[in-house]
Amino acid sequence: MASKIKVLQVIPKLGFGGAETGCYDLAHYLPENDCKSYIVTSGGQLLKYVKKDKVSIIRLPVHSKNPILMIMNSFLLFFIILFLNIDIVHARSRAPAWSCYVSCLLTGRKFITTFHGTYNFKSNFKKFYNSIMLRSKLTIAGSNFIFNHINENYSKYLNPKNKLMVIFRGINLDYFNPKNISEFKRNKLISEWKIEEDKFTILFPGRLTSWKGHDRFIEALNILIQDHHKTNFQAVILGSSQGRNVYQKKIKDLILRYNLNKKIIFIEHCNNMPTAYSLGDVIVSCSVRPEAFGRVSVEAQAMKKPIIASNLGGSKETILNEKSGFLYKFDDPRELGSILNDLMDKDKETLNLIGNEGRKNIIRKFDVENMCKSTFNAYKKILNI
Known part of the structure; x- marks a missing residue:
């Protein structure tokens, strides 16, 4: 019976974010379990890695929030569902979820x-718009934090006939494995980024947006120098401004004010994150708003790197505080500076022990195989298989 399951995932764009990689991983897991796997998307960088013999791609403008296009997508999905005889439609974003909802109502298929994420809900209309994610037969929360967020903020939209459950997001532990790092690629990146190997390297992956907390990070580095007299370090900020020129200027002005321009390296993009993580002695995530999951924290631990993260959202679930990493108060750069100082004082063996605990933690709870298996089992329950 499982061989008859046909799953259509719908996502705006197939990029390298957490939602997108989760969609990609599940899409390739399903055919290995005798299922038909389809993705509807408008495009994205990850498309070129999709194995076309396993996963069928259908291009539609499902990234659009234009009401006319959303209605058009509803009817196009209606015909796709009937033509392909889809059993389950799995929406991973709000705009396409409205289109999926309508098409599933018309076809009687499982939604x-x-x-x-937490999504913005400053107005009642916005909260109503977000509520589409709770109008399905099953809503999956990627962390306990998101599960609690839904119950606290969307209780009136929860239907006891529908199911809400937690399935932790996972990462590919073969891809994020320090044993699989190419020395050639690592040395190439060291050369391209102008990394000085005799210095303690602090890696901060995160696109340039205010809620990622770059300003707190820079303040912490200044404290590291002024209060703890540490100078033998370099910091790499890895992430694109994505057109946020005003915020980028603010961050660069702050760096100049603290005279840190020779300490900080800006890298716009890296298409090999495991190799990037391998260059860091410690990885930092400074979000000032809760992360739904905290992918950087998970990837860093998988790569056996100590992680420092703000004590918000999903990171509180993924990090074993003071064992596989360290949590600090999100608005306290002084505490962040103090933790960085302590880690700089530790020897390589101690840092490696922390890293080993991190990988064990991720293998136990955040393996992509577990995520895919749990989702597949949830599909079967919805279909009474």
């Missing part, structure tokens, strides 16, 4: 969503 599933994954609630990936």
Whole structure:
């Protein structure tokens, strides 16, 4: 019976974010379990890595929030579902979820969503718009933090006939494995980024947006120098401004004010994150708003790197505080500076022990195989298989 399951995942764009990689991983897991796997998307960088013999791609403008296009997508999905005889439609974002909802109502197919983030809900209309993620037969929360967020903020939209459950997001532990790092690629990156190997390297992956907390990070580095008299370090900020020129200027002005321009390296993009992580002695995530999951924290631990993260959202679930990493108060750069100082004082063996605990933690709880298996089992329950 499982061989008859046909799953259509719908996502705006197939990029390298957490929702997108989760969609990609599940899409390739399903054919290995005798299922038909389809993705509807408008495009994205990850498309070129999709194995076309396993996963069928259908291009539609599902990234659009234009009401006319959303209605058009509803009817196009209606015909796709009937033509392909789809059993489950799994929406991973709000705009396409509305289109999926309508098409599933018309076809009588099972509608599933994954609630990936906290989403903005400053107005009642916005909260109503977000509530589409709870109008499915099954809503998957990627962390306990998101599960609690839904219950606290969307209780009136929860239907006891529908199911809400936690399935932790996972990462590919073969891809994020320090044993699989190419020395050639690592040395190439060291050369390209102008990394000085005799210095303690602090890696901060995160696109340039205010809620990622770059300003707190820079203040912490200044404290590291002024209060703790540490100078033998370099920091790499890895992430694109994505057109946020005003915020980028603010961050660069702050760096100049603290005279840190020779300490900080800006890298726009890296298409090999495991190799990037391998260059860091410690990885930092400074979000000032809760992360739904905290992918950087998980990837860093998988790569056996100590992680320092703000004590918000999903990171509180993924990090074993003072064992596989360290949590600090999100608005306290002084505490962040103090933790960085302590880690700089530790020897390589101690840092490696922390890293080993991190990988063990991720293998136990955040393996992509577990995520895919749990989702597949949830599909079967919805279909009474």
